[in-house]
Amino acid sequence: MPDPDRDRPDLGAMIVRFGRALIAAERPVLAAHDVSMWGYAVLSALADEPMRTQAALARAIGADKTRIIGILDELQERALIEREPDPEDRRVRLLRLTPAGRHLYASVRAEIHAAEERLLGGLTLADKGVFLRVLQQLSHEPD
Amino acid sequence: MPDPDRDRPDLGAMIVRFGRALIAAERPVLAAHDVSMWGYAVLSALADEPMRTQAALARAIGADKTRIIGILDELQERALIEREPDPEDRRVRLLRLTPAGRHLYASVRAEIHAAEERLLGGLTLADKGVFLRVLQQLSHEPD
DNA sequence: TATTGTTATACTCTATAACTATA
């Protein structure tokens, strides 16, 4: 049976190229709100659901637990997140967005969404629908 | 007009997650052949067409010109590429794969292809076709 | 003077291990 995709470019190469275009499109949005990529990832994860430990948050966004500390420090200093010791186990830090954090996240997310939509602007509606659905499926496969 | 994709996950987040899965799947293949990610990118670019300058090659794979030097050194040492001064302008280095380089590249690419196909294994043929076509389109948009 | 390739330097990002405070 012949393979119709035999001569397609590497999937990896295509993902990297498109990923770079995405980052380039999103960087100015994040910069305008003075939020780093990791900071945005943290806001996004906490917007989905508050977390009971920093380790769980790190795992959720695919980062090392030592790497998010500085990010949490800054977000807390700007009063975008709350980080308080759990009274029942004072080793763990309960993490959640403040109203200000939720508000900022909503703004940034809307602008990022708009930038992404511009990148997808050349697609037909049918293609766009399939692409997003498939990508969602592929990105949720187990590590 | 309502937006049916309003609540989709961030495109960037999905691309990053899928990109990580791809890298994880391809890393053992590259390691088995003792080729780095950048080394593979170089082999791939030169397999498409020989290049007249290292700067052009760097641009083609989205790397800095200073960063590919060590990679070219190693590939040359292993006799996978040829790098000779252009007689007509001795500043530039003509770059091309050796037969051994072309052979190694074909092997690695076939295995990477197979690994990628496994990741896409859960898709219907129609979805896979649309996904690859759209991704190809999106990855070729101007920077 | 401009360009190709190279080397040197510094800077950022990331991972590992050691430390503290709680349990």
Next chain:
DNA sequence: TATAGTTATAGAGTATAACAATA
């Protein structure tokens, strides 16, 4: 002793600038 979080250190990866050879 085990765990959550933190700090310190070192390593990899990357970018910038200075340099050598050639045009």
